[in-house]
Amino acid sequence: MPKVLRIIVIVGGAVLAFVVLGMVGVWFMGGRAFDRAYALPTESLAIPTDSASLAEGERQATLLGCTDCHGANLAGSMFIDALPFVSLPAPNLTTGDGGVGAAFSAADFEHAIRHGIDRHGQALMIMPSYEYNRFADDDIGRLIAFLQAAPPVNNALPPRTVGFIGRMIAGVAPGGLLPAARIDQTEPHPATVQRAATAEYGAYLARPCAGCHGPDFAGARVPGTGPEVPPASNLTPDTVTGLGTWSEADFTRALREGIRPDGSYLNAAMPSRAYALFTDGEVQAVWLFLRSLESVEAREY
Numbered sequence: 001m002p003k004v005l006r007i008i009v010i011v012g013g014a015v016l017a018f019v020v021l022g023m024v025g026v027w028f029m030g031g032r033a034f035d036r037a038y039a040l041p042t043e044s045l046a047i048p049t050d051s052a053s054l055a056e057g058e059r060q061a062t063l064l065g066c067t068d069c070h071g072a073n074l075a076g077s078m079f080i081d082a083l084p085f086v087s088l089p090a091p092n093l094t095t096g097d098g099g100v101g102a103a104f105s106a107a108d109f110e111h112a113i114r115h116g117i118d119r120h121g122q123a124l125m126i127m128p129s130y131e132y133n134r135f136a137d138d139d140i141g142r143l144i145a146f147l148q149a150a151p152p153v154n155n156a157l158p159p160r161t162v163g164f165i166g167r168m169i170a171g172v173a174p175g176g177l178l179p180a181a182r183i184d185q186t187e188p189h190p191a192t193v194q195r196a197a198t199a200e201y202g203a204y205l206a207r208p209c210a211g212c213h214g215p216d217f218a219g220a221r222v223p224g225t226g227p228e229v230p231p232a233s234n235l236t237p238d239t240v241t242g243l244g245t246w247s248e249a250d251f252t253r254a255l256r257e258g259i260r261p262d263g264s265y266l267n268a269a270m271p272s273r274a275y276a277l278f279t280d281g282e283v284q285a286v287w288l289f290l291r292s293l294e295s296v297e298a299r300e301y
Helices: 003-035 051-063 066-070 106-115 137-149 164-172 199-205 207-213 248-257 280-292
Strands: 077-082 086-090
Touching: 003 164, 051 066, 051 137, 066 077, 106 137, 199 207, 199 280, 248 280
Parallel strands: none
Antiparallel strands: 077 086
């Protein structure tokens, strides 16, 4: 074998071995991310039983997207079925056959919602708890009250299955698949918040919006979508790419009806039907918060 060819074979073999070892290392890191056990925080929540609290909990379940993933009747659905990535059901939350409601305590629901961990201390997949982690105790209490009162529905779903690609992703960026890894599990939660038409309350309400629009609300690629889906809009006061030329009435119509000032419709991914449940004061609070943001030009995706 010519010397140059021998060198190519040796170098190629070394590169291949390096790649294989790297993949094996990432594979084991992914396994450790899935196997990691989190300490279950001690929480003490008041769970109301009055009809007004249950109605508010139902409204919160819609606003926060619980019914989008778990179904309008909370009986669960096959959320992602894409092996070798993952096969991931959104669990049945009711007390019916196949549901978790009969076994879950209020603390179990709280751990899942605000901490992204199950009743055994392991991380839930793609549960957006980083958006809910700072929600006040009274809001979470009303939401849990509604979940616990949901009528039982029999719907058994298969367990989650993590494929090769999913495990590799967990090894490289665990916080993307396992949000518990990106949450400060020891951070205290407020008991309540002041509900008023203020930018501060708007920031509280808008936390889930950051999941699509980005942490600075300047627009981002919607999680789980490809280039065929337009990125989420820039919500900052930028006059060219953001909401700088919008009025509060324009924003209210877009939020509740999904219609821009020019009459065009927002992307179907925008949950305007859910946001129609916002009160006038809540819409005003979110608007004041967005107007208070630094003006940032939308990025290219």
